[in-house]
Amino acid sequence: MDYRLSPMVGPALALVAGAGLALSLDSLSIYLLAALWGLGVATRRRWGLVLACTALGSLVGTVAGADSHRGQSTLIQGQAVTATVRVGDHWRREESGWRVPVVIDHLFRRHRPLRGPANALLTLPGAEPPPDYGSQLRVRGLLVRGAGFANGTPPEPGRWRIHLASRALLQVERPGSRLHVASTRLRRRAEDLLSAAGTSPGPRLARALLLGDSSQIEPASLLALRRSGLAHLLAVSGLHVGLVAGLALLVGRRLPVATPLRNRLAVVLAVASIGLYLLLVGPRPSALRAAVMACIALAALVGERRNCSLNHLAWAVVVLVLLRPGVVGD
Secondary structure, eight states, X not given: OOGGGOTTHHHHHHHHHHHHHHHHSXXXXXXXXXXXXXXXXXXXXXXXXXXXXXXXXXXHHHHTTOOTTTTGGGOOTTEEEEEEEEEOSOOEEOSSEEEEEXXXXXXXXXXXXXXXXXXEEEEEESSSOOOOTTOEEEEEEEEEEOOOOOSSSOOOOOOEEEEOSOGXXXXXXXXXXXXXXXXXXXXXXXXXXXXXXXXXXXXXXXXXXXXXXXXXXXXXXXXXXXXXXXXXXXXXXXHHHHHHHHHHHHHHTTSSSOHHHHHHHHHHHHHHHHHHHHHHHOOOHHHHHHHHHHHHHHHHHHTTOOOOHHHHHHHHHHHHHHHOGGGGGO
C-alpha cells in the first residue's frame, strides 16, 4: 500500500496518542497544551504537525474530561450514589427493565463529590418507556461493577453500572435536543413496526440486524451465531452502513434526470440515507466510523478523486476523537 495516498494516518495516530495521554494522567495543563499546539502549527514542518495533533488530542481529552480510568480507586462496589448523567444512546430492553450507556457529568455520595468513571451503564426497572435519548437525568442508585470475561487469567472488571431500584429515583432535569427527540421517535417507530410483525425468530433477527438490538434473540441462537462466526452481523458497523449507502446509490442512479445530475443526486441520497440510519441506530463508535468513511468516499467519488480506505479510516479516527475523546479508551 502506498502511504503517500494516506497522509492523514500520521496526524490521526498523533491525535489518538494525545487523547490517550489525557486518559492516563491525572492532570494536564491546558495552557501548556495550547502553547505546544501553537508551536507545532507555527513550525509548518512534519514534526510540527505531529506535535500539534498530539497536543490537540490531549487538549480535547482534558477539556472533555475523557478520563474513564481516573480515580476509580475511590469507588466502592455496591455503594449508594447520586449522579447527573446524560443518556448517550438508545435504550435496550432487558428482562427486568431497560439499559442504556450514559455519560456521567457529576457523581456524589452523601453530597460529597466522587472522582469516578466518565461513562457507565444505567439500568432502570419497569416496562414503561424510559426518558428520551439525549436527556439529562439526576438519578440515585447503587454503583456496581460486573466481572470481566476470560478463560484463563482473571481479567479486569467490567463496566460500572448505576442500578436504580425504582423509577421514583430518576428525575429528568433537561430533555434532549430536537435531533435527539427525532432520533427517539424514529427508533420507537421502527421498534413498533418490528414488534407488530410478531415474536417469531424472523422479526427478532430482523430487529437485531437493523437496529443492532439482540436482546430478544434466544441465548441458544446467539451461541450458534458466535460459533459459526456470524455474530458480527448483529453489531451495527460498516456492513450495515455500506448496505444502506449502496441501496441509496442504486435508487439514485435510476432517477429520470440527466446523467451528471443523476450521479450527484444519487450521492446526496446516499449521504442522507446514512444520516437517517445513524438517527435510527444511535451514535455508536462503529457506526460513526463507518458513516464518516462512507461520506468521504462519496465525496471523493463526486470530486473524481482516488479513494484510499486507510486515509478514510484516519479521517474517521480524527472526527471521532475530536467529537468523543473517550472513544480512545473504548
